[in-house]
Amino acid sequence: MSAEPIAIDLDYKIISSKIKSIKKGKVKKILLIQPLQIAEDKIDIRIALNKRYYIYPPYALGILNSVLKKNNYVSDILDLNIDVFAELHKKKGNIQKKDLTFKWKNNLKKKIEIFKPDIVGLSCTFTMNHENTIEIAKEIKKLNNDIIVLAGGVHVSNATEFVLKDGKNFIDFALTYEAENSLLDFLGYINEEKYEICQISTLVNEKYYEIKKKNLPEGENINVIPDYGKIDISKLTDLGEIGTFRYWRPKNSRGTAVLAKKGCRARCSFCSVRNFNGKGVRVKSADTVINELKHLKDKYGINHITWLDDDLLFDKELTYELFNKMEKSKLNMTWDASNGLIASAAVVEPELIAAAERSGCIGAYFGLESGNDKILKSIHKPSGLKHYLKLGPLMNKHPKIFTRGFLMIGFPDENLSQINDTIKMAISAQLDWYTVQLLTPLPSTEIYDQMVAAGKAKKDELNLDGEGFTMFSVRESERQRKIEEADKRANSDFIKLLNSKPEYVPSQKELNDLWFLADYEINYKPIFKQNDIDKLLKLECFLQDISDRMTRDNPLSNYFLNIVKIKLGKKKEGKERLKLAKEYLKKSNYWKSRFETLGLN
Numbered sequence: 362m363s364a365e366p367i368a369i370d371l372d373y374k375i376i377s378s379k380i381k382s383i384k385k386g387k388v389k390k391i392l393l394i395q396p397l398q399i400a401e402d403k404i405d406i407r408i409a410l411n412k413r414y415y416i417y418p419p420y421a422l423g424i425l426n427s428v429l430k431k432n433n434y435v436s437d438i439l440d441l442n443i444d445v446f447a448e449l450h451k452k453k454g455n456i457q458k459k460d461l462t463f464k465w466k467n468n469l470k471k472k473i474e475i476f477k478p479d480i481v482g483l484s485c486t487f488t489m490n491h492e493n494t495i496e497i498a499k500e501i502k503k504l505n506n507d508i509i510v511l512a513g514g515v516h517v518s519n520a521t522e523f524v525l526k527d528g529k530n531f532i533d534f535a536l537t538y539e540a541e542n543s544l545l546d547f548l549g550y551i552n553e554e555k556y557e558i559c560q561i562s563t564l565v566n567e568k569y570y571e572i573k574k575k576n577l578p579e580g581e582n583i584n585v586i587p588d589y590g591k592i593d594i595s596k597l598t599d600l601g602e603i604g605t606f607r608y609w610r611p612k613n614s615r616g617t618a619v620l621a622k623k624g625c626r627a628r629c630s631f632c633s634v635r636n637f638n639g640k641g642v643r644v645k646s647a648d649t650v651i652n653e654l655k656h657l658k659d660k661y662g663i664n665h666i667t668w669l670d671d672d673l674l675f676d677k678e679l680t681y682e683l684f685n686k687m688e689k690s691k692l693n694m695t696w697d698a699s700n701g702l703i704a705s706a707a708v709v710e711p712e713l714i715a716a717a718e719r720s721g722c723i724g725a726y727f728g729l730e731s732g733n734d735k736i737l738k739s740i741h742k743p744s745g746l747k748h749y750l751k752l753g754p755l756m757n758k759h760p761k762i763f764t765r766g767f768l769m770i771g772f773p774d775e776n777l778s779q780i781n782d783t784i785k786m787a788i789s790a791q792l793d794w795y796t797v798q799l800l801t802p803l804p805s806t807e808i809y810d811q812m813v814a815a816g817k818a819k820k821d822e823l824n825l826d827g828e829g830f831t832m833f834s835v836r837e838s839e840r841q842r843k844i845e846e847a848d849k850r851a852n853s854d855f856i857k858l859l860n861s862k863p864e865y866v867p868s869q870k871e872l873n874d875l876w877f878l879a880d881y882e883i884n885y886k887p888i889f890k891q892n893d894i895d896k897l898l899k900l901e902c903f904l905q906d907i908s909d910r911m912t913r914d915n916p917l918s919n920y921f922l923n924i925v926k927i928k929l930g931k932k933k934e935g936k937e938r939l940k941l942a943k944e945y946l947k948k949s950n951y952w953k954s955r956f957e958t959l960g961l962n
């Protein structure tokens with residue numbers, strides 16, 4: 362509830378009268394829904410059974426559920442993602458796509474009939490879940506047209522008008538940005554009208570109206586522990602992935618996700634965090650986080666967490682406090698930072714990494730993106746080459762932590778020489794593995810506008826089907842598989858593009874092959890010269906996971922796993938891997954051409 366006087370403008374008048382016209386009585390019951398995180402027809406059953414899809418807890422909805430209950434509303438969460446994947450595992454994969462659709466529709470129907478919500482709140486974090494979300498809204502209105510349907514989350518906030526227009530007739534309002542306060546304001550306004558509504562948009566006669574004023578949570582309001590209702594968070598690890606370090610976690614670890622800080626100090630041009638969370642970082646108290654961890658351990662037996670944070674190392678004093686309290690709490694939990702840490706924050710304060718390790722850190726990503734200073738500057742990266750080159754020596758002192766780097770190629774006008782700089786930097790930075798991604802223009806980012814201007818992305822479209830965009834594939838390796846399965850290319854198409862003219866700017870299509878080449882040069886080729894035992898043990902563990910769980914019939918990972926095994930003195934196991942590599946190679950022209958071009962015999 363805001364103390365400031367209410368600024369009545371046209372949008373405010375129109376939105377408030379729509380609220381009044383749509384809801385006559387009071388509201389009490391709110392159902393919060395997490396959609397399926399991948400469309401049913403895109404689910405690959407084998408990948409699902411290998412637990413390779415991300416199954417996170419409905420963290421945002423847990424927070425909102427907790428806030429609603431504290432304010433005497435009756436609320437609950439329906440997580441259709443968990444429901445569908447639980448069904449898929451229960452049936453051991455013997456299930457058709459249409460059964461998955463039936464499952465979520467049926468669960469939705471049952472929940473609505475039993476819970477009888479006045480309002481349903483749909484969460485849509487990812488642009489790729491846009492259609493799923495609209496589909497659910499449509500289904501709810503079919504079941505009961507009187508239910509008010511709200512949509513919220515990152516994608517809804519970044520592409521609000523688009524969501525409302527696509528969901529017209531099904532989504533009544535978009536409640537944008539962080540909604541801990543604004544949801545209460547909205548409900549309070551319906552019930553008492555004393556409240557000021559904010560962060561809300563709607564369509565009236567197909568015209569878009571928006572109240573831009575924000576009431577974001579801060580101070581005590583962010584010290585909230587999620588309430589997952591009846592959802593059994595302990596089962597998540599049995600259904601899919603949480604974080605990216607499964608192979609390096611202690612055996613039988615049970616994972617979930619936790620958020621300690623909201624926002625990020627930086628403003629990278631490809632990232633939507635600044636637009637979404639606003640400037641700066643708001644920090645939960647260390648005691649709240651410790652209480653959350655204790656609760657997760659006691660109630661669900663959780664012993665591993667992945668941070669949802671975008672800037673976990675923000676404010677070194679508060680970060681020390683958190684890590685030290687975690688260590689002292691003797692909860693014996695491990696953790697990873699799968700979203701990435703800011704490299705400069707680590708190298709200027711090496712002791713933070715030591716404290717992180719003592720508090721349970723076993724895996725960390727660093728957001729490096731490029732090895733070219735000009736590009737790093739143009740995308741406003743908060744670190745530079747001088748930081749990246751100190752990362753390896755720092756992190757090598759902490760071999761318990763598996764280190765990974767995020768890299769990107771395909772920046773506007775990025776040429777081959779700049780891509781080569783990224784390859785060189787990654788090799789020198791000596792992290793344990795790198796994920797190379799193709800730049801994806803996200804709505805509401807600076808780079809999106811730049812790419813629209815350069816004709817590389819379409820304005821006011823979701824760019825879901827872009828040739829080279831990664832956003833909508835599960836993993837790059839999966840994209841490669843799709844290319845192979847579609848057999849779109851002649852083998853001769855794959856050439857060593859990296860040796861072409863340095864100033865050449867590759868096309869979006871060529872970036873697919875460049876992704877493969879960069880991945881090979883950065884991650885695989887250096888294995889020939891690697892003799893450090895700690896590094897070889899990490900590579901063994903990781904390559905084993907890629908070969909046996911993450912990808913199918915992959916001769917490259919098996920070939921290099923053979924090399925690693927031999928270096929570790931495991932000759933017999935090495936030989937078996939080589940045999941597999943040969944077998945897989947024989948049956949795939951796609952891989953044969955790649956092995957030939959790379960000079961692998």
Ligand code: B12
Pocket residue numbers: 398399415417418420421422424425481482483484485486487488489511512513514515516519536537538539540541544604620624631632633634637638669670671699700798801803804831832833834835
């Ligand atoms: C954790 C995370 C992941 C996790 C999974 C998240 C999940 N399924 O829950 C993993 C690792 C799987 C992941 C993957 C990807 N991610 Co990600 N991820 C995040 C991250 C870091 C945190 C999200 C989070 O849980 N935050 C904490 C909660 C509390 O905040 P929240 O969700 O925003 O919730 C608040 C509001 O949104 C709102 N709200 C939320 N739901 C609702 C519902 C209602 C009804 C209302 C009223 C309000 C409301 O209120 C909440 C409380 O304040 C965000 C960054 C960020 N800061 O958002 C990126 C982010 C969401 N990811 C992003 C991207 C690009 C990706 C990938 C595409 C990366 C890639 N190239 O592979 C993939 C795609 C995943 C997929 N589905 O295929 C982008 C999304 C942009 C977009 N428009 O799609 C983000 C914003 C980061 C960025 N770079 O800009 N991601």
Ligand code: SF4
Pocket residue numbers: 625626627628629632633634635671672701703728743
């Ligand atoms: S450092 Fe990471 S989270 Fe922060 S703005 Fe850059 S990409 Fe986004």
